[in-house]
Amino acid sequence: MTPAARTQAAIDLLDQIITAARKGGAAADTLATRFFAQRRYAGSKDRRAVRELVYAAIRRAGDLPVSGRAAMLALTDEDTDLAATFDGSPYGPAPIDAGEPRATSGIAPAWLEASLAKSDVPLQSLVDRAPLDIRANSLKPAPDLPDAVELRVSGGWRLPSGTNIEQLPAFADGAIEVQDEGSQIVGLALPAQPGMNIVDLCAGAGGKTLALAARMNNEGVLIACDTERTRLSRLAPRAERAGVSIVRTRLLNPGQEADMLADLVGQADGVLVDAPCSGTGTWRRNPEARWRLTPDRLTKLQALQAHVLDLGAALVKPGGHLVYIVCSLLDDEGAGQVDAFLARHSGWTVDLLGLPAGRPRGEGLRLDPGTDGTDGFFVARLRAAW
Numbered sequence: 178m179t180p181a182a183r184t185q186a187a188i189d190l191l192d193q194i195i196t197a198a199r200k201g202g203a204a205a206d207t208l209a210t211r212f213f214a215q216r217r218y219a220g221s222k223d224r225r226a227v228r229e230l231v232y233a234a235i236r237r238a239g240d241l242p243v244s245g246r247a248a249m250l251a252l253t254d255e256d257t258d259l260a261a262t263f264d265g266s267p268y269g270p271a272p273i274d275a276g277e278p279r280a281t282s283g284i285a286p287a288w289l290e291a292s293l294a295k296s297d298v299p300l301q302s303l304v305d306r307a308p309l310d311i312r313a314n315s316l317k318p319a320p321d322l323p324d325a326v327e328l329r330v331s332g333g334w335r336l337p338s339g340t341n342i343e344q345l346p347a348f349a350d351g352a353i354e355v356q357d358e359g360s361q362i363v364g365l366a367l368p369a370q371p372g373m374n375i376v377d378l379c380a381g382a383g384g385k386t387l388a389l390a391a392r393m394n395n396e397g398v399l400i401a402c403d404t405e406r407t408r409l410s411r412l413a414p415r416a417e418r419a420g421v422s423i424v425r426t427r428l429l430n431p432g433q434e435a436d437m438l439a440d441l442v443g444q445a446d447g448v449l450v451d452a453p454c455s456g457t458g459t460w461r462r463n464p465e466a467r468w469r470l471t472p473d474r475l476t477k478l479q480a481l482q483a484h485v486l487d488l489g490a491a492l493v494k495p496g497g498h499l500v501y502i503v504c505s506l507l508d509d510e511g512a513g514q515v516d517a518f519l520a521r522h523s524g525w526t527v528d529l530l531g532l533p534a535g536r537p538r539g540e541g542l543r544l545d546p547g548t549d550g551t552d553g554f555f556v557a558r559l560r561a562a563w
């Protein structure tokens with residue numbers, strides 16, 4: 178592909194991403210995969226170049242751009258080579274008209290930037306590129322990763338960006354899992370020992386479940402729940418690959434969770450509530466997610482967070498732990514949720530957390546990309562009365 182054709186391809190893909198963000202369609206990564214599957218003529222260098230242009234344009238635009246062309250034009254202000262590809266050549270974009278609309282640069286839509294500021298969130302690095310972190314699975318022999326750099330968390334490693342992880346023998350053997358350093362760190366907040374009875378209430382595809390199972394040395398009971406069948410169904414094959422046999426999955430029906438969890442009430446040594454959230458801490462990985470969030474969606478997420486916290490609390494046995502995690506930096510989803518929980522439930526106390534990253538925020542700790550170099554998280558550990 179010519180440089181101009183790559184620019185036009187990036188504009189076309191951005192148009193699809195913008196439409197999907199507006200209408201609640203597929204994520205950018207999924208759209209990119211489909212886009213290239215339909216354009217077999219694009220070689221690997223073309224695909225990489227187009228992806229880079231697309232993600233640079235997404236990262237730069239704080240709010241939903243009016244079009245893919247407007248998003249790309251915003252990049253041309255600092256990139257004269259890119260501007261030169263708007264040359265009207267076959268397969269290339271039309272020449273730039275003075276006064277054409279350009280996407281405005283920023284970190285997030287104005288309402289969201291205001292919420293982040295209210296929560297004292299350092300805005301720098303929120304949409305930077307994320308590194309590639311893995312967790313070595315202690316249930317398997319130590320992986321051979323000559324180019325890896327050790328992280329602050331035991332068993333955590335950073336691989337050179339661009340590593341094709343799925344082609345590493347250690348991945349096929351279940352000796353490593355992709356997991357952001359911050360995610361590994363906040364998971365440590367739940368005491369997990371061999372023989373314990375633990376519930377991972379919002380397990381998803383099991384990123385934190387598998388880390389818990391390894392810390393339990395695959396001994397005890399680990400019940401992984403979720404309301405999303407597709408996500409939860411990805412856990413069993415991952416567990417098998419990782420040599421984990423203590424996980425029992427339980428698919429919950431939204432609205433009927435309490436009934437479906439009734440047999441577990443008051444039984445768990447520990448419950449992890451890795452709650453559904455806005456994902457403001459993971460924009461490095463899904464930068465277009467900030468175009469999708471609305472105040473109404475945020476309000477609904479907050480109600481869901483309070484709901485899953487209450488569900489989780491009921492499962493904890495006297496003296497047991499409830500750990501609340503969100504990959505959001507907003508106080509309304511983090512520290513504020515824990516304050517509201519403590520106001521609703523008497524008899525719970527808060528444990529001080531000593532983790533290798535993060536700073537105190539309300540009754541918990543917050544990790545942010547700018548300060549910690551991890552995805553953003555809030556975590557708090559609560560203890561049930563004896």
Ligand SMILES: C[S@@+](CC[C@H](N)C(=O)[O-])C[C@H]1O[C@@H](n2cnc3c(N)ncnc32)[C@H](O)[C@@H]1O
Pocket residue numbers: 378379380381382383384385386402403404405408429431432434451452453454481485
């Ligand atoms: C942040 S994600 C979990 C990520 C996962 N723990 C991991 O480490 O990869 C939140 C999960 O909560 C699930 N969820 C939403 N509502 C729920 C509910 N009422 N009960 C249980 N899980 C729920 C979502 O389907 C989603 O998979």
